[in-house]
Amino acid sequence: ATRKLLLLPGDGIGPEAMAEVKKLIGMMNADFNAGFETEEGLVGGSAYDAHGQSISDADMAKALAADATLFGAVGGPKWDGVPYEVRPEAGLLRLRKEMELFANLRPAICYPALAASSSLKPDVVEGLDILIVRELTGGVYFGEPKEIIDLGNGQKRGIDTQVYDTFEIERISGVAFELARTRSNKVCSMEKHNVMKSGVLWKEVVAQTHKAKYSDVELTHMLADAGGMQLVRWPKQFDVIVTDNLFGDMLSDVAAMLTGSLGMLPSASLGAPDAKTGTRRALYEPVHGSAPDISGKGIANPIAMIASFAMCLRYSFNMVEEADRLEKAIAAVLDDGLRTRDIMSDGATEVGTGAMGDAVLAK
Ligand code: NAI
Numbered sequence: 001a002t003r004k005l006l007l008l009p010g011d012g013i014g015p016e017a018m019a020e021v022k023k024l025i026g027m028m029n030a031d032f033n034a035g036f037e038t039e040e041g042l043v044g045g046s047a048y049d050a051h052g053q054s055i056s057d058a059d060m061a062k063a064l065a066a067d068a069t070l071f072g073a074v075g076g077p078k079w080d081g082v083p084y085e086v087r088p089e090a091g092l093l094r095l096r097k098e099m100e101l102f103a104n105l106r107p108a109i110c111y112p113a114l115a116a117s118s119s120l121k122p123d124v125v126e127g128l129d130i131l132i133v134r135e136l137t138g139g140v141y142f143g144e145p146k147e148i149i150d151l152g153n154g155q156k157r158g159i160d161t162q163v164y165d166t167f168e169i170e171r172i173s174g175v176a177f178e179l180a181r182t183r184s185n186k187v188c189s190m191e192k193h194n195v196m197k198s199g200v201l202w203k204e205v206v207a208q209t210h211k212a213k214y215s216d217v218e219l220t221h222m223l224a225d226a227g228g229m230q231l232v233r234w235p236k237q238f239d240v241i242v243t244d245n246l247f248g249d250m251l252s253d254v255a256a257m258l259t260g261s262l263g264m265l266p267s268a269s270l271g272a273p274d275a276k277t278g279t280r281r282a283l284y285e286p287v288h289g290s291a292p293d294i295s296g297k298g299i300a301n302p303i304a305m306i307a308s309f310a311m312c313l314r315y316s317f318n319m320v321e322e323a324d325r326l327e328k329a330i331a332a333v334l335d336d337g338l339r340t341r342d343i344m345s346d347g348a349t350e351v352g353t354g355a356m357g358d359a360v361l362a363k
Pocket residue numbers: 013072073074075076077089092262263264285287288289290291292293294299300301302304342
């Protein structure tokens with residue numbers, strides 16, 4: 001089989017982290033006949049420098065044609081002054097919009113070797129493996145009206161509007177239920193139906209979707225504020241959490257910090273299945289940004305990018321065994337005491353970006 005991958009390394013530490021994934025792809029092609037065909041494109045500041053856009057139409061077309069896209073990171077002080085429409089982040093927003101990526105998957109996994117350095121008690125996070133599914137293209141970040149109006153009496157009014165339609169809730173909850181089936185078969189839906197009409201509809205549609213197609217999955221509902229509390233109190237009660245754009249933004253950042261450094265956190269964004277092939281458009285990226293403070297020094301942690309590639313194997317190519325092996329390799333390298341600077345602890349061995357990537361590859 002050929003598997004078409006577009007690599008968009010981006011700016012700052014993006015290319016440094018992507019280089020470690022390229023090593024893995026090369027090894028999988030050479031030793032396991034994985035059949036990855038990679039193309040590379042420019043995004044963010046590096047694309048702006050090359051052709052004045054944060055992503056070119058040609059690279060956008062490559063993303064739409066690829067089976068999956070791996071994205072590094074964009075941005076940096078060098079491009080602080082560029083026009084708003086072509087700022088580095090605009091490239092990522094264009095990718096999400098044109099690929100119609102409505103489901104954002106943010107796992108929170110606690111590697112045993114790092115449990116002791118969590119801000120929570122080790123027994124609260126040890127063995128943690130949860131997945132937050134955040135709706136990414138609707139809700140209060142996009143609803144109209146969205147404006148600041150002048151009330152004329154020295155007062156202004158800022159307005160954002162939370163809007164959700166049935167189909168948006170159906171499709172995001174469908175993703176959550178399907179993913180739950182491949183895991184521990186539990187979904188917790190979070191909203192605030194006690195104070196929001198969109199929350200009433202959210203809860204209702206999730207329950208209907210469950211009843212119609214996914215009644216084998218265990219479904220619970222929780223108010224999103226209580227959910228935040230429970231995430232910190234006893235996160236292991238959850239398997240998959242499905243929630244809207246705003247609550248998902250916050251809850252996924254809270255969950256992220258249960259497990260440690262930004263340099264460890266992968267993510268995936270998925271679109272609707274293609275009517276003919278059944279495959280989903282997908283983009284995989286670390287949660288972190290371009291880290292200008294450490295870029296060029298060879299000390300960035302490549303694990304978030306490597307773990308994003310593991311998600312790509314799992315969700316875009318159904319290479320479940322390979323994804324498991326890659327995730328186990330990451331855990332094993334950490335067990336051996338290897339650490340990049342951002343996760344360094346007493347008694348561990350500090351290594352750079354390349355050595356960390358090589359160690360994962362060797363495992
Ligand atoms: P950041 O995530 O780039 O860095 C925050 C802190 O975490 C820094 O101290 C950095 O050194 C550290 N860090 C991040 N990733 C790391 C890794 N893999 N290994 C070791 N340490 C790591 O966020 P920041 O500093 O707020 O933003 C820097 C630039 O990145 C800005 O231009 C921002 O707009 C952009 N950004 C881009 C994102 C993306 O491409 N998706 C996401 C977030 C920020």
